Amino acid sequence: MFTTLSKKFSKIFQNISQQGRLTEKNIQKTLKKVQYTLLEADVSISVINDLTKILKKKSIGQIINKSLTPGQEFIKIVQTELVNLINSPKKKINFFEKPPVKFLMVGLQGAGKTTSLIKLAYFITKKFKKKILVVSTDTIRPAAIDQLEILSKKSNINFLKSYKSQTPQEIVKIAIKHAIKQLYDILIIDTAGRLHNNEKMMQELQNLQNYIKPTETFFVMDSMTGQDALHSIKNFNNFLKISGIILTKLDSDHRGGIILSIQHTTKIPIKLIGIGEKIQDLQIFCPDRIIKRILGMGDISSLIEDLKINLKKSTIQKIEKKIKSGKNFNLNDFLIQIKQIKKIGGIEFLKNKLPLNTQMINQNMYNFNEETLKKMEAMILSMTPIEKEFPKILNYSRKIRISSGSGITIQEMNSYLKQFKNIQRLMKTAKKKGFNTLFKNFTNMF
The missing domain is CATH 1.20.120.140 (SRP54, nucleotide-binding domain)
Known part of the structure; x- marks a missing residue:
């Protein structure tokens, strides 16, 4: 990004x-x-x-x-x-109305509304513990309703079935009644993608919004469309009252200037950003953090939040307990952490949130990649239980055996074991200064 x-x-x-x-x-x-x-x-x-x-x-x-x-x-x-x-004083998402709070998703064809809807539902469920129902009014695009149903089931999001024979207003009427009866906190409504210059379709969307009276109307926008997107937002806003923008594909390799133009040009706040394809890759838009990343200062704050949210609580508690007890952090513990890093998005995900000067100064971290992670995992899996517990006993003959079993050279092994010693030192510091030191000094691990 x-x-x-x-x-x-x-x-x-x-x-x-x-x-x-x-x-x-x-x-x-x-x-x-x-x-x-x-x-x-x-x-x-x-x-x-x-x-x-x-x-x-x-x-x-x-x-x-x-x-x-x-x-x-x-x-x-x-x-x-x-x-x-x-920045905008209106950038916060409004949950605070009589339930079910209604969110309407709108945007151009192919902007990623349906996937953004699921990410939004997952994000709110995880972060704010809300009970959510999703429904599709897209009776135009083939398999649009089926797509939302499949994604909902995959993500454990409650889905209400709708049919192509129904009108969008009929679908919404049934959905609102169901949401009230089943005590849902939020109802998120998907709509068909449309071109902003198709006046008939825009009028239909306007009528739907007037009927629903949503708390939030999110315009889902592909960040790769560049300045053309500003015209689309303005034209949509002529028909609708857009309350916020969800900007997708910020993980892609593009120039990124659109994020600096939207608020100033349209006066509509960016509220959420999509930073990847995984379901957890949706974040609240934080202007100060984004600017730090644009200026090469990194985004350590959101990295810490991501680590705390995505790493298993039981795993964190287990390591914290071990640190407090004074026991050595061994290669078994490190193997658990390698698996957790892979789970949250891998090394590239972490590196993208570090300041550029940190990456350039710390050459070890700069060269650290997914392949390195795989090799370290293979190295540890090729060790005996006693070697994982006490890596100090790894002499030359043991290293030859591990090298043969894991497919990595002894030189690579020595480098990885050196990295591991850095982590052990960090763990000792965490015992004295508190567990949050692990997150604040995360780059020192490498």
Whole structure:
């Protein structure tokens, strides 16, 4: 996510951070680089112009050289103004109405409404412990209802069957009655994708919204569509009252500028972002965290949250208990953690949330990948129980046997065992300073 954009910003900031004193000339030069970077990222021209004016006003003429680190002070100004650019007081999801609270999903054809609906239902169930019912009013797209049913069953989400012979309003009427009777907290309604220039279909959607009176109407938008998406949002909003945007495919390799343009251009807040294909890959939109990632500062806060949510509570408690007891963290424990890392998305998922400078400085972490994880797992599985418990006994002859059984070289094995020693040291620190040290110093594990 934002890899190209992040690298360019990191380079710009690295250059200005090295300046002992900031002048109007070098600030202007840096702002030009910021403008070019944003243009290449497909940010709207009007957004770039407005942002540049604010940055000039805040940095040129300000006495930032009173700071011991004027370059850092300038970076802080850029960070603050980018957060202001994408922030909105209305970005929170509204759950607080008489149940069933109704959410309506709308968007262009192929934007990913149905999969986003399931991710949303799963996310709310997990995070807010709400009882949710989902239903489809898409009687146009072949197998649309079947798709929602299959995804619902796969994700343990309650699904109400609808039929192509029914009208969308008939489906919704039955769904609302069922949700009230069965005491559901939230009813999420899927709709057929439509083009914004099809006035007849847009009118039908408007009539459906007027009938439902949803608490939230989410416009599901593919982030890869770029600036064209802004026109779609505006045209949809002419017919509907869109309360928030779900931005999908932020994990894909695209320029990423659209996320900086939406709020400023349409005045509609981004409320949720899709960061992958897995059901858990949906997050609440946090402007400060997104900007940190765009600027190459990483997103450690959401990484910690993801780890705490996705790692098994029983596993965390088991390790925490072991740390507190003073017992050594051994390779059996490490094997459990390797499996947990694979479960939450793997090494690439973790690396994408780390600051770029951390990745570049810590070459071990930068070179650490899914293949490395597989090799480490194979190495541990090729050991005897006593070797896993006490890796210090691994002499040359034992390593030859493990190498033969796992298919990794002795040189690789020595490197992995060195990584493991780093983790053991971290565990000892966690015993003294508390279990949260594990999360705060997660990058040190590698």
